[in-house]
Amino acid sequence: MSVPARAANEIKDASANRPRVSPDRESGRALHADAEAPRGSAPAGPPKRAPIPPGVFFFGSVFEGWRDPLGLFLRGRAQYGDAVQYRFGWYRYFLFNDPAAIKHVLTDNARNYTKSRNYQGLKVIFGNGLLTSEGEFWKRQRRLSQPAFHRDRLVGFANTMASETNRMLARWQHLPRSSDGHAPVLDVHAEMMRLTFAIVGQTLFTTDVDGDSSAIGEALQYSLEWANDYAESIVRVPPWVPTPRNAGFKKAVRTIDDLFTRIIDERRRSGSDGDDLLGMLMSARGDDGKERMTERQLRDEVLTLVLAGHETTANLLAFTFHLLSCHPEWERRVVAEVRQVIGEREIRFEDVRRLEITRMVLEEALRLYPPAWTFERQAVEDDVVAGYAVPKGSIVGISPYSLHRHPGLWENPEGFDPERFTPERKEARNKYAYLPFGGGPRTCIGNAFAMMEAQIILAKVLRDHTLARVPARPLELSPLITLRPKHGIWVEVGGR
Ligand code: HEM
Numbered sequence: 001m002s003v004p005a006r007a008a009n010e011i012k013d014a015s016a017n018r019p020r021v022s023p024d025r026e027s028g029r030a031l032h033a034d035a036e037a038p039r040g041s042a043p044a045g046p047p048k049r050a051p052i053p054p055g056v057f058f059f060g061s062v063f064e065g066w067r068d069p070l071g072l073f074l075r076g077r078a079q080y081g082d083a084v085q086y087r088f089g090w091y092r093y094f095l096f097n098d099p100a101a102i103k104h105v106l107t108d109n110a111r112n113y114t115k116s117r118n119y120q121g122l123k124v125i126f127g128n129g130l131l132t133s134e135g136e137f138w139k140r141q142r143r144l145s146q147p148a149f150h151r152d153r154l155v156g157f158a159n160t161m162a163s164e165t166n167r168m169l170a171r172w173q174h175l176p177r178s179s180d181g182h183a184p185v186l187d188v189h190a191e192m193m194r195l196t197f198a199i200v201g202q203t204l205f206t207t208d209v210d211g212d213s214s215a216i217g218e219a220l221q222y223s224l225e226w227a228n229d230y231a232e233s234i235v236r237v238p239p240w241v242p243t244p245r246n247a248g249f250k251k252a253v254r255t256i257d258d259l260f261t262r263i264i265d266e267r268r269r270s271g272s273d274g275d276d277l278l279g280m281l282m283s284a285r286g287d288d289g290k291e292r293m294t295e296r297q298l299r300d301e302v303l304t305l306v307l308a309g310h311e312t313t314a315n316l317l318a319f320t321f322h323l324l325s326c327h328p329e330w331e332r333r334v335v336a337e338v339r340q341v342i343g344e345r346e347i348r349f350e351d352v353r354r355l356e357i358t359r360m361v362l363e364e365a366l367r368l369y370p371p372a373w374t375f376e377r378q379a380v381e382d383d384v385v386a387g388y389a390v391p392k393g394s395i396v397g398i399s400p401y402s403l404h405r406h407p408g409l410w411e412n413p414e415g416f417d418p419e420r421f422t423p424e425r426k427e428a429r430n431k432y433a434y435l436p437f438g439g440g441p442r443t444c445i446g447n448a449f450a451m452m453e454a455q456i457i458l459a460k461v462l463r464d465h466t467l468a469r470v471p472a473r474p475l476e477l478s479p480l481i482t483l484r485p486k487h488g489i490w491v492e493v494g495g496r
Helices: 002-008 027-036 060-065 067-079 098-109 119-125 136-149 151-171 188-205 210-234 242-269 278-285 295-326 328-342 356-368 423-428 446-466
Strands: 081-089 092-095 114-117 184-186 375-379 383-385 388-390 395-397 464-468 478-479 483-485 488-496
Touching: 060 067, 060 081, 060 242, 067 081, 067 092, 067 478, 092 098, 092 356, 098 383, 098 395, 114 151, 119 210, 119 242, 119 278, 119 295, 119 375, 136 151, 136 295, 184 188, 184 328, 188 210, 188 278, 188 295, 188 446, 210 242, 210 295, 210 395, 242 278, 242 295, 278 295, 295 328, 295 356, 295 446, 295 464, 295 483, 446 464
Parallel strands: 092 395
Antiparallel strands: 081 092, 114 375, 184 488, 375 395, 383 388, 464 488, 478 483
């Protein structure tokens, strides 16, 4: 069990005193119906102040947040309830774990919220791409990018996902056995990073980036760590100050930039925009029908999609392989389903919706280990959220990690139980109780892409291979901008 989960069990859980949901009524709606007052609505009377955990003078919870961010959020929810106000130096940070409050911030009053100051570090890397841009500019870019993710596009992407997985599995055939004759051992997280990177390159940009994956992987790791530290600093050292850390960061961004400049240049030289996402973005015109995207805009969009679109899915798959190696009964169910749906032939787009158990397992993995474990907004004006005052400028945090482990919303929240994701139980649940892909207008554009990709990869790998956990290497979590396994996920690969 992860450190934060252990920490959470050691302390008294304030939410344990609230009405519990029964297994078949595991929904935010049911909880609201049981509770004394409807949470999330604005009750009569003046707004309340959300409880503030005690912390160090001026710094508040900063050090605890650096040491153990997952535990900080789990403990906050357990001790203070669904609205907590952390102090991080001079910043107020509200954490809401109430689906109605979250709906208010992400959807009902979304106009009052921008991406927060915590995205500034990412902005240094992604520039003004879809993830970090705002307002009318974001709206236009989203409209332009959306068609690349439509269903008819996904049909073709399924074939690419399958063939790139084949390429990886063919490589696995040549892995060396250990000196004592044991099956090969590999880090399945690193493998998934390489695979999802190759898939995003082929599907969205029709470019083979497999050869660039290790250099980009390192550069990405360095720059995301830098962005994370930058976001968490109370006093920020701007990237142009010549410190060794900033020099390393600049080098990493240069490596990433070089790849994208190459992709865009190659396309320009080819004389045709092409009909993939890159082509759509290159041929897009402004409202005047003339203006094309600048090189810089193109680079920002391309980079955003590659980075947002591969690491998250790789983390999901790695966590899923880990969970299945701990729950062999579910692994058997996945394999049985895959054999029944696709047998020995190649997987096709139409098969994906029939891989129900596979989907349920992935959705449960996204509940326990959401790669986007937290995301934030910043209040433009004063607001009242679920009866709590949220002053202008405050950061509002939504943490799928703590929301998905809320004992008031989920029966046995720490347990692995894909049955929670049968279509009926999904339908009965408040959709703001489960947010691996976010919610409201800024919801993940790659949601369907990622789920299909994960289903295809999981199905293809498990049909013919066993991935047995290496017990000497337990899972440790690293909550940076995304939640990833700190030292990878090491498995012994065997044939089935
Ligand atoms: C398991 C995989 C994935 C997870 C867990 C995930 C999660 C998320 C979340 C939570 C957000 C919302 C962030 C916020 O509201 O601040 C988001 C946004 C976004 N995601 Fe994903 N994502 C995944 C896969 C992908 C893929 C495959 C792509 C593209 C190929 C992608 C591209 C994006 C983009 C561009 C945004 C920004 C959308 C906007 O603001 O309009 N993601 N993602």
